[in-house]
């Protein structure tokens with residue numbers, strides 16, 4: 001895939017049309033699905049091109065890499081989502097630079113983010129990451145652990161619990177993709193029946209966002225379908241290793 005401002009704009013339009021089409025077919029309002037451009041390993045020039053094509057939300061996994069991009073794109077007033085693994089020594093910087101954190105799996109992290117979020121800013125938006133499929137590299141909480149954590153986070157002052165997030169293992173069978181996403185939607189409904197007011201389902205990536213939208217995704221996190229395949233550039237490789 002060619003990478004240039006024009007191609008990026010074409011990719012944005014293509015992905016948007018796919019989002020709009022599946023939302024309509026599923027009887028949903030297309031504006032109820034936010035496209036998060038996952039820009040890990042992409043340059044700030046590429047982000048600028050995607051933003052110019054109309055994307056306002058960006059997702060980053062690696063903090064060092066994200067900070068320089070966020071700093072160089074402040075004129076665009078973008079909304080930044082941290083979607084990577086969280087380490088407690090990074091929470092202060094994350095609370096400073098980001099608007100959303102997807103991938104919360106411990107109270108301790110949410111508490112630090114709340115303590116460190118400036119009272120002059122809007123509360124930081126959080127999503128709890130749920131592991132719906134048993135995995136060796138378990139990321140997220142098992143569904144039965146979620147209600148307790150959700151209640152505790154909802155009581156914190158400087159963060160706002162918005163909903164749930166998942167990253168299921170890659171799966172090409174659309175009906176299997178769908179059944180996992182439906183379970184996240186059911187868990188959200190269950191939490192909302194317990195007095196929480198959650199409005200966010202962060203689910204769906206380049207290979208499975210259509211199934212996620214059918215199941216009720218409000219935020220899809222899309223990288224390669226927008227930017228083309230990722231290549232790890234040497235300066236970023238360090239940061240990747242740091243997190244593994």
Ligand SMILES: *Cc1c(COP(=O)(O)O)cnc(C)c1O
Nearest residue numbers: 038083167205206221222223224
């Ligand atoms: C990389 C990443 C994405 C985007 O993946 P693509 O398959 O490139 O769309 C979405 N969510 C998370 C958590 C990621 O790490």
